[in-house]
Amino acid sequence: MAETKLSLAPTYSATVDKAKIEELRSLAADWASMHGLQIKAKASLAATDAEPLESVPAPYALLPTPFPQSCFEEATRIQPLLNRLYHRVAMDQDFLREVIEPIVHADDFTRRLYDIYRATQGDPCAQKAALGLYRSDYLVDAPAGAAVLPQIKQVEFNTIATSLSSVSALVGRLHRYLLEYTDGYRGLVSEPSALLAIGHDGEARPRYELPDNEALTSMADGLAAAHNHYNWPGARILFVVQPGERNKFDQLWIQDQLWQRHQVRTLRYSLTRLDDAMEVDPATRRLTVDGHEISVIYFRAGYTPHDYPTEREWTTRLRLEQSYAIKCPTVAHHLAGSKKVQQVLAQPSVLKRFLDSPDELAQVHRCFVELYPLDGSPDGRKAYEMAMADPSGLVLKPQREGGGFNVYKQDIPGFLSKLSVEEQSSYILMDLIRPPTFGNWLCKDGQVAFANVVCELGVYGVFLNEGESILVNKTGGHLLRTKPSDVNEGGVVAGFGVLDSPLLI
Secondary structure (H helix, E strand, O other), X not given: OOOOOOXXXXXXXXXXXXXXXXXXXXXXXXXXXXXXXXXXXHHHOOOOOOOOOOXXXXXXXXXXXXXXXXXXXXXXXXXXXXXXHHHHHHHOHHHHHHHHHHXXXXXXHHHHHHHHHHHHOOOOOOOOEEEEEEEEEEEEEOOOOOOOOOEEEEEEEEOOOOOOHHHHHHXXXXXXXXXXXXXXXXXOEOOOHHHHOXXXXXXXXXXXXXXXXXXXXXXXXXHHHHHHHHOOOOOEEEEEOOOOOOOHHHHHHHHHHHHHHHOOOEEEEOHHHHHHHEEEOOOOOOEEEOOEEEEEEEEOOOOOHHHOOOHHHHHHHHHHHHOOOEEEOOHHHHHHOOHHHHHHHOOHHHHOOOOOOHHHHHHHHOOOOOEEEOOOOHHHHHHHHHHHHOOOOEEEEOOOOOOOOOEEHHHHHXXXXXXXXXXXXXXXXXXXXXXXXXXXXXXXXXXXXXXXXXXXXXXXEEEEEEOOEEEEEEEEEEEEEEEEOOOOOOOOOOOOOEEEXXXXX
């Protein structure tokens, strides 16, 4: 196979006229302010979620970053299959017990979630419906000089608080606006602007394409589907949020779409505030918050130990799980998204337990890289020795969401050497993925700077079930996060990366 260099991609120049870049930056900043492409300013953070907002434009790439179309299409095509896979994992009590119990002794946060899971299993009054708003994250694996086509490889599968869907779709609209307003970024790229024409249905496909992104509406539509399934007039959807949430605008867009598209009202409460505001009827398990019945509990918090500063928050999480409201996600689906489950599912002998055919197995397994346990088993000890001898191609991951927790490459041996075998068992090892690098202009904190960057694609999924019956299963749009190539972590709100949109090549 011929060597792949992604040479068809347009090249953005670092030496372009700075006045043109500043003009484009100003145009983009005005559009972002007008259209709600915002995050909360750090200076406005406070202890509650009710204070007036002080906002700044969310960080974003000034131009859409090239991305292989074949990889994008495979990632979006496979999402419904992954939705169903993780649903089946969550429904399999024996599997979750086999995978999660061995790590709870070394991971107190996972232990507390698992305690809630065990306390709520077998409840005859339990809500049988569940909603999943998922996101599967990928990097393109295209090692320099490798004689293979670029391949999409999964970084992780997120089952709780999958964020950035709204603002991601807005960045796509921003790039489309800038593309049209500047006549194909004339003067900013190394190829004729005509090559950057936007594709439309029924017209000849251009060489490059900015794909449509339904992520602005899909989360609200999924929540509305669950709300309608609950079928109680006047009920509201509860957003469980973090106090002082910087990414509040992303959530407000979902609330706005729920009202504009479905006339569904919402409430916002932190786990701490809910302790005093909620009631669960002992007979019917109906949940009310300040007198309003709740149809769906949408967790945008609860995925990190910081969300549980006292026992009150853990008690609230248990009471929410015991209620009759539809959960997004249930604690079972939350646990199904753990890194340990991902590592175990990467084994074909395990994966086939949850899939219907060899073709499905091949589709899913093709997007996995090698993942390794770090427990006391022979395989776990072999992986430990490998990491201590040559960690240059590895990343170490704990059972956490939210970014900033991974350990990379040469930092791994020193980190592992401080842990007992039991403590190591709560981590997994993963082969590093080698994405291609492009140049782009990044806008952060009102400044614009050129950088060599890599991209991580997230594909959203919407899944609603009642027991074994699947009511909704679809792909729900996409997210592209871009970061300088010398930065390991990629969280946008955490400050590592920026929002972007894919320019399909």
